[in-house]
Every structure is written in structure tokens, then in C-alpha cells.
Amino acid sequence: MKNNRASQTAYTVLQGVVHTGRQQATKSLVSPEKMAACLTILNSSGEGRRRLRQLENPVLSAGLLLLQRLLMPGIARHYVTRKLAIEEYVRSSIAGGAKQVVSIGAGFDTLMYELSGTHPSLTCIELDHPATSQQKRLAFASEAPANLHLYPVDLSTTSLVETLAQTPAFDPDARTCFICEGVLMYLAPADVENLFAALTEVTSAQLQFVFTAAPEISSPNTNATWLLKRYLHRLGEPLKWTIEKEDIHAFLASQGYGATQVLDGRDMRGQYLPHLPSGPFHLGEFVVACAPLHRE
Ligand SMILES: C[S@@+](CC[C@H](N)C(=O)[O-])C[C@H]1O[C@@H](n2cnc3c(N)ncnc32)[C@H](O)[C@@H]1O
Incomplete structure (x- = not known):
């Protein structure tokens, strides 16, 4: 992570969502509201506008597709399907009584913005590295609903417990759904384990946690290529915590959690892209929903 600039991977995810939402075969996966919010964010910075120009210029856009094929075939479709899986889970958590949602490393994801607009009594908190958080704040400026709170934090230097304790909007007694999408890797x-411990420490109420995890780039269970490793190093965002899907239950148990749902690439493709059974689609990163084992 380069400290003084917004996360490049956060821009890449946003660019992938816009690209997927503009393709005939996948446009129904990105709602008009989400597309509008994504464009607001991209249009608010020089880097975002550069990413949009890449999508709109046929030569640059062909180059992007080639890069995607070389690094992670079908990653843009994966971004959209993992977001749909997470959104479904979070909405069911809200329907089940969650009063606040905390997105850790929210990047330029728009779910909290959308939820805060449609659920005025829901507290929506986003935490991200200062440069990225500040860019998002600028993007939404006066448009951000009053129940959407964006807080800057570097989780490699400040603990989540400390951060949420100093976050006035966070209610430690409210039933909470935590999200950590595309971040733990x-x-x-040690910071990943601290994060699992922190969630049970910061709230005394029921909690649910939905996150994504990924195996090592060399794993047979991912179609990410070895070039990705070099690329992420160059961006200053290398993968540090990786795990195989088959090991996730044991890992969660060691942290005092149990999984309620594990969706891998094949599951998400079957669920959200049944009309596109072939063609590039990233298989590697998977979505996990879990809750502490010993809490009512
Ligand atoms: C791949 S992006 C994912 C963004 C978003 N969750 C999504 O899926 O669209 C990773 C995010 O993690 C954030 N991040 C990485 N390391 C962090 C740290 N030490 N503290 C806070 N945020 C961090 C980055 O700023 C970035 O927004």
C-alpha cells in the first residue's frame, strides 16, 4: 500500500464493475443505482477519470482485457458476482435485525452508500486507508446520507478495536454485520487474526461477518497467473494472507468462529451467471459468511 495515494486495487475493482455493467451479457448484474454511484466516484479524481477513459477508448480497453487475461482471467465478472453475494448476505442480515453495517477496507465499493440511502435508520460505517477514504469522501461530498460514516484508518498501524472505540457513530451494543471484501489477503x-479477535471485542451484541479470502497465486484452485504476483508487488499491494477454501473451516474454528456460508467461484458463476456457463471467470477468491461460535 502506497501511503499517499488511493488504493490502485480499489480503482481496479471499481473499473471492473463499470466494465461488467456495460457489457450486454452482464449488464443486468449492475443496477442503474450502483452504476451511477460507481461513475460518481470515478469522475471525482484524475485517476478515476483515467480509468474511465481506458474503458471508453477501444484500443486501451482491448489492452485492459488482454491484461486481465494475462493476470486473472474473468476477474471483472468475479468482482460483480462477489459483490452480489455479499449484498444478498448483508441484506438478509439487516432483515434479520442488524442495526449497523461496518465495511472494513471498503475501498470504492458502493454498497454502503446504497444501503444508507434506502435504510435511513441503519448506521453504515466504512473504514479504509486514509488516502482512499479521503478520495471517497471527496467523491460523495454533499451527496452522502447522514447515516453513512467514512473513517480513515491504517489497519497495519492502528487496531480495529481502537479505531471503532474512537468512532462516535459505532454502537457497541447494536447488532452488527461486518464486511471485509477483497482486503484480508x-x-x-497476524493482522487478520487480530481482526477476528477485534470483532468480538468491539461489540457485545450479535455479530455476523462476511469476507472474501483467496488461495496462494500458485494454488491449483485459482486461475490467477504468476504474472499477477509481480503486478501486485509493483502496485505495492502484494498478497500477504492466503488460504485454501478447504482450510477455511479449521481456520475459523481456531479464531472462535463458525462458517454459515462458503461460496466459491463455481457457486457464484452458477448463481449469478447461469446464462454464461463458459468464458473467462476468476476462480480463486471465495466469499465466507461466519459468526462467533459462542454468542447468542
Ligand atoms: C482490493 S481493494 C477492495 C476494496 C473494496 N472492499 C472492494 O472489494 O471493492 C482493497 C482495499 O483494502 C484497503 N486496505 C488495504 N490495506 C489496508 C490497511 N492496512 N488499512 C486500511 N485499509 C487497507 C485498501 O485501501 C483498499 O481500499
């Missing part, structure tokens, strides 16, 4: 293993 960029944290050191």
Missing part, C-alpha cells in the same frame, strides 16, 4: 496473517 493484503493484511499480514
Whole structure:
């Protein structure tokens, strides 16, 4: 992570969502509201506008597709399907009584913005590295609903417990759904374990946690290529915590959690892209929903 600039991987995810939402075969997966929010964010910075120009210029856009094929075939479709899986889970958590949602490493994801608009009594909190958080704040400026709170934090230097304790909007007694999408793999293993411990420490109420995890780039269970490793190093965002899907239950148990749902690439493709059974689609990163084992 380069400290003084917004996360390049956060821009890449946003660019992938816009690209997928503009393709005939996949446009129904990105709602007009989500597309509008993504464009607001991209249009608010020089880097975002550069990413949009890449999509709109046929030569640059062909280059992007080639890069995607070389690094992670079908990753843009994966971004959209993992977001749909997470959104479904979070909405069911809200329907089940969650009063606040906390997105850790929210990047330029738009779910919290969308939820805060449609659920005025829901507290929506986003935490991200200062440069990225500040860019998002600028993007939404006066448009951000009053129940959407964006807080800057570097989780490699400040603990989640400390951060949420100093976050006035966070209610430690409210039933909470935590999200950590596309982030844990960029944290050191010790920081990942601290994060699981922190969630049970910061709230006394029921909690649910939905996150994504990925195996090593050399794993037979991912179609990410070895070039990706070099690329992420160059961006200053190398993968630090990786795990195989088959090991996730044991890992969660060691942290005092149990999984309620594990969706891998094949599951998400079957669920959201049944009309596109072939063609590039990233298989590697998977979505996990879990809750502490010993809490009512
Ligand atoms: C791949 S992006 C994912 C963004 C978003 N969750 C999504 O899926 O669209 C990874 C995010 O993790 C954040 N991140 C990485 N390391 C972090 C740290 N040490 N503290 C806070 N945020 C961090 C980055 O700023 C970035 O927004």
C-alpha cells in the first residue's frame, strides 16, 4: 500500500464493475443505482477519470482485457458476482435485525452508500486507508446520507478495536454485520487474526461477518497467473494472507468462529451467471459468511 495515494486495487475493482455493467451479457448484474454511484466516484479524481477513459477508448480497453487475461482471467465478472453475494448476505442480515453495517477496507465499493440511502435508520460505517477514504469522501461530498460514516484508518498501524472505540457513530451494543471484501489477503496473517479477535471485542451484541479470502497465486484452485504476483508487488499491494477454501473451516474454528456460508467461484458463476456457463471467470477468491461460535 502506497501511503499517499488511493488504493490502485480499489480503482481496479471499481473499473471492473463499470466494465461488467456495460457489457450486454452482464449488464443486468449492475443496477442503474450502483452504476451511477460507481461513475460518481470515478469522475471525482484524475485517476478515476483515467480509468474511465481506458474503458471508453477501444484500443486501451482491448489492452485492459488482454491484461486481465494475462493476470486473472474473468476477474471483472468475479468482482460483480462477489459483490452480489455479499449484498444478498448483508441484506438478509439487516432483515434479520442488524442495526449497523461496518465495511472494513471498503475501498470504492458502493454498497454502503446504497444501503444508507434506502435504510435511513441503519448506521453504515466504512473504514479504509486514509488516502482512499479521503478520495471517497471527496467523491460523495454533499451527496452522502447522514447515516453513512467514512473513517480513515491504517489497519497495519492502528487496531480495529481502537479505531471503532474512537468512532462516535459505532454502537457497541447494536447488532452488527461486518464486511471485509477483497482486503484480508493484503493484511499480514497476524493482522487478520487480530481482526477476528477485534470483532468480538468491539461489540457485545450479535455479530455476523462476511469476507472474501483467496488461495496462494500458485494454488491449483485459482486461475490467477504468476504474472499477477509481480503486478501486485509493483502496485505495492502484494498478497500477504492466503488460504485454501478447504482450510477455511479449521481456520475459523481456531479464531472462535463458525462458517454459515462458503461460496466459491463455481457457486457464484452458477448463481449469478447461469446464462454464461463458459468464458473467462476468476476462480480463486471465495466469499465466507461466519459468526462467533459462542454468542447468542
Ligand atoms: C482490493 S481493494 C477492495 C476494496 C473494496 N472492499 C472492494 O472489494 O471493492 C482493497 C482495499 O483494502 C484497503 N486496505 C488495504 N490495506 C489496508 C490497511 N492496512 N488499512 C486500511 N485499509 C487497507 C485498501 O485501501 C483498499 O481500499
